[in-house]
Amino acid sequence: MTLTAASDVPAIRAEGLTKSYGRKRGIIDVDLEVRRGEIFGYLGPNGAGKSTTIRLLLDLIRPTRGTASVLGQPAHGSAVKLRRDIGYLPGEMTLYPRMTGRELFQYFAALRGLRDLTHAEELAGRLECELDRPIKALSHGNKQKVGLVQALMHRPSLVILDEPTTGLDPLVQQEFYRILDEVRAEGRTIFLSSHVLAEVERVANRVGIVREGRIVVVSEVETLKRQARRNLELHFETPVPVQDFERLPGVVEARPDGRVLSLTVEGSVDNIIKLASRYTVLNVLSREQDLEEVFLSYYAASPPEDAAPGGDEPATPDGAALGA
Amino acid sequence: MLRTITTKTLRDGRRSMLFWTLGIAALNVLIVLVYPLIETAPQFDELLGDLPDWVVAIIGEGELTSPAGYLNSQLFAALLPILFIAYVGAAGSGAIAGEEESHTLDLLLANPVSRTRVVVEKALAMTIGLAWLGLVSWASVVLPAMIIDMDIGAEYVAAVTLSAVLLGYFMGGLALAVGAATGSRGLSIGIVVLVAVMGYLLNALAPLVEEIEALQRISPFYYFYANDPLRNGLDAVHVTVLGVGAAIFVVIAVLGFRRRDVGV
Numbered sequence: 001m002t003l004t005a006a007s008d009v010p011a012i013r014a015e016g017l018t019k020s021y022g023r024k025r026g027i028i029d030v031d032l033e034v035r036r037g038e039i040f041g042y043l044g045p046n047g048a049g050k051s052t053t054i055r056l057l058l059d060l061i062r063p064t065r066g067t068a069s070v071l072g073q074p075a076h077g078s079a080v081k082l083r084r085d086i087g088y089l090p091g092e093m094t095l096y097p098r099m100t101g102r103e104l105f106q107y108f109a110a111l112r113g114l115r116d117l118t119h120a121e122e123l124a125g126r127l128e129c130e131l132d133r134p135i136k137a138l139s140h141g142n143k144q145k146v147g148l149v150q151a152l153m154h155r156p157s158l159v160i161l162d163e164p165t166t167g168l169d170p171l172v173q174q175e176f177y178r179i180l181d182e183v184r185a186e187g188r189t190i191f192l193s194s195h196v197l198a199e200v201e202r203v204a205n206r207v208g209i210v211r212e213g214r215i216v217v218v219s220e221v222e223t224l225k226r227q228a229r230r231n232l233e234l235h236f237e238t239p240v241p242v243q244d245f246e247r248l249p250g251v252v253e254a255r256p257d258g259r260v261l262s263l264t265v266e267g268s269v270d271n272i273i274k275l276a277s278r279y280t281v282l283n284v285l286s287r288e289q290d291l292e293e294v295f296l297s298y299y300a301a302s303p304p305e306d307a308a309p310g311g312d313e314p315a316t317p318d319g320a321a322l323g324a
Numbered sequence: 325m326l327r328t329i330t331t332k333t334l335r336d337g338r339r340s341m342l343f344w345t346l347g348i349a350a351l352n353v354l355i356v357l358v359y360p361l362i363e364t365a366p367q368f369d370e371l372l373g374d375l376p377d378w379v380v381a382i383i384g385e386g387e388l389t390s391p392a393g394y395l396n397s398q399l400f401a402a403l404l405p406i407l408f409i410a411y412v413g414a415a416g417s418g419a420i421a422g423e424e425e426s427h428t429l430d431l432l433l434a435n436p437v438s439r440t441r442v443v444v445e446k447a448l449a450m451t452i453g454l455a456w457l458g459l460v461s462w463a464s465v466v467l468p469a470m471i472i473d474m475d476i477g478a479e480y481v482a483a484v485t486l487s488a489v490l491l492g493y494f495m496g497g498l499a500l501a502v503g504a505a506t507g508s509r510g511l512s513i514g515i516v517v518l519v520a521v522m523g524y525l526l527n528a529l530a531p532l533v534e535e536i537e538a539l540q541r542i543s544p545f546y547y548f549y550a551n552d553p554l555r556n557g558l559d560a561v562h563v564t565v566l567g568v569g570a571a572i573f574v575v576i577a578v579l580g581f582r583r584r585d586v587g588v
Contacts, residue, residue, distance in 0.1 A: 051588070060430055061585035080438045088434035092588065094427035098336070107326040111435040150431075 009072035011036050011158050011189035012057060016066035019052050027052050027213040029066070034191055039184050041200030041221070042193040044210035050193040051091045053210070054162050057191075058088060071158055084112065087151035091162035091193070093143070097136035101129060101146040108150050120153035126175050140167035148176065152183070159183060161192045165199060177203050198288075201225060231287045232263040232272060237280035248272055329437065329445035334452060337415070341453060344411055345460050348404075352464035355398050360472055363389055381528040384549065391476040392554045395465070400484045400554055402524070404461060405545070408492035409520050412454055416499025417512035419446035420577070424507045424587050433586060443504055443578045450496050458489040476554075484553040490566040491548035495520060497573025505580025507587045519544070544569070 012034035019026035027049035034040040044050050055061045057068055059079035068075040073082050095104060105120045124131055129145040130138055138146070144167045151159060165173050180190055180203050194200050200207050201221055208218040229252060234240075242256045245263060248271045253264040259282075263272060269286070276284075325335040334341075362368060368388040372380060380386055384401025387393035420443065423429040432442065462485045466478045495516055503512035527545035530536045540546050547566050551559035 055430070055586075055588075058434060060433060080436050083434060083436040086434070088431075090427075090430040090434070092427065093431060095431065096336075096428055103326055107332055108435055110327045111329070111437055113436075147431075151434075 008036075009069075010034055011038075012040075012068070012070055012191060014053070014057070014066065014068045017053070017056060017068050018064045018066045019049075019056055019061060020064045025049060025052075025213055026064070027056075027210070030210070030213075030215050032208060032215065032218070034189060035206075036189055037184060037187045038205040039180060039190040039192060039203050041204030041207040042191060042210060043195070043197065043200050043207050044193075045195050048210045049213040050195075050210060051162055052213075054088075054091070054160055054191070054193060057160065058083070058086070084154075085157045087154065087156035087159045089147045089151040089161045089164055093147045095135045095143055095146055098134055100132050100134055101138075101149070102131040104135065104146060105131075105150060105153060109153065112154050114154045117153070119155060120149055123149045123152055123179065126179065127172055141169060141172070144168055145172070152179070155186075155188070157188050159188065159190045159192075161190065163193055163195070165194070165196075227266065229264050229266045229289050230269070231289065232265050232269060233283075233285040233287075234261045234263070234272075234276050234281060235259065235283035235285075236261065236276075237282055240276075240279050244275060245272065248275060329432075329442060330449045330452070333419075333446055333449035337449075337453065341456070344457055348407060348457060348461050349464040351403075351407075352399065352461055353468045355395070356465055356468040356474065357472060359391070359394055359474055362394055363391075365389065378529060378532055381532060382525075384528060391469075391474050392480075392552075395476065395481075396484075396552070396554055399465070400488065401549060404485075405488045405491050405548060406520070406524075408454060408457065408488050409495045409516065411457060412450055412492045412496025413499050413513055413516040413520075415450040415453060416496040417503045417509045417516065419443070419450065419500050419503060420581055421503030421507050421509040421512055425509055427588070429586055430588070439582050440578050443500070443574065443581055447497070447500055447574050447577070450500070451493065454489055454492045454496065458485050458492075461485050461488075480554050480557060483557045487548050487551075487553045487558060487563070487566075490563060490570070491544055493570035494544050494547075494566045494573070497570040497577070501573040501577040501580065504577035505584070507584070 010033045012032060014030050014032040017030040017032070018028050020028075025047055030049075030053060032053075042050050042053065052061070056063055057070055057075055059075050059082075062076065070082055071085060075082070096107075099107070101124065105117060105124075109115070109117055109120070123129075124145070127145045127148060129149055130142050135143060135146060144164070148161075148164060151161060165176065168176060180192075183190055184205075190203075192200070192204065201224075204221050206218065207221050207224055209216045236259045239256070239259050240261060242254050242261065245251060245261060246254045250265050250267045250269075250271065251263055252266055255262040265272065273284075325331045366389055372383075372386065372388055383397055385393050385397035388397055420429070423432060433439065462478075462482055465476075465481050465485075469476050469481075498519060499512050499516045502515050503509055506512070523543040523545045526536075527540055527543040527549065530538075530540035530543070540550075544566065547562040551557075551562055553559075
């Protein structure tokens, strides 16, 4: 297929992509480049504009301004041709309730001119997908599996998955991640949106973080991991000298509260544990930062000119508003 | 049945189609079989003669005891076209807006099918569905009419049935166009009901009021019924108006659907 041959062009390129919905949230000036053969994690809280971006790429909605090209073709002008080579799992997906999974695959395969359903059968088997019951009788997770199989069954060059693991049980999730790894190993591209940092960390090469419609940062996952911080809460028998802990490398912040010391740590906690062991430690609580805190730490860590388009907005510690 | 959007749409509607088929057939057979009772009761015509003009206009027929008058008044003037419009109103408004409101349209359009193709295939499904109901209706009038030896020509029953089917295509096209262009099934159904009710009344009553007499011709029902197809056959101009109107609505549906955002 000609579309797949031009592997030097990016799988997705967006320039200044903007969709305004009046007062509703859209996306603003999104610049994005997804390379061939990578898994790109599109990370952001619910309502940040992830689905809007995806639906623009698929020509389901049209941009207010800006351009998007997919597999080297303009998203709007060549939508039908492009979709032969794209697999898509919608975010809030609804399947035809009275069809069975098998019938759905047959229908979409026919629309795609796909004769061979062995790959669909194989994927369905691996994900333990229920094929012969009406979709309306399936649990949310089982519907999601049907959606995943239809997105992958024609071996598309570009797989666009909007919150793919919603409702999947952990074992199936692992198998799904393995499938994604295989897709990447075949040189195909995956664009995956998620509001779960751990998921993106697990599968993606690179990640773009979107917040309130703007891309905040695009980074290698490894870089993000190195920057990732954890919150450490040390419960001592007696109060300890805070300044000793503050001086340790990697400690970003230390907040004493009586006999409890809360630390924000970048990188290894080794030094801290060694120092803490000189005192009587009653308890240690360690917690990875969640997405909201990653956003905030990113804002705090970046000089203003690097803070991307979203940098002019104060990073409020209002976690509820983001609801990740 | 799952090879195309058209056949899949027809398959989705197969249960409902079974009831439409049985319902229309039963209704028609019943109406025809009752005719011998009416035929021998000329007082019905006298009764009709005593009614004011506007009531007769709404009934759509000036005599009840002749075969054509009986069938027009009982079936063709109002009941059958209204049933056809109900069928296409549901099919047309649901074609695009229905999938959109039940959130399956994103997934359908993720396949390599153009929006034009989706509209045209859905329109085709509606066309086939109504053509089938037209055939059922024709057969379920003509066959019992033969049994009771009713003096009515099968070709004239075909003419009035085809005229009602064309009116259905026109109204179904309207439903499809509004639904495809706006994404709102409720709006689509509302407009179809409004146009059907206003169209029926305008066609029936406008000729009685000199000032609005000319307005009769903006009613789609005029082109369905003005020629009295059960007695006179089809009028080429009227057939063309309904057919071309339906086609224009499909074009509007395509253009309207192509240019807008698909709702979530």
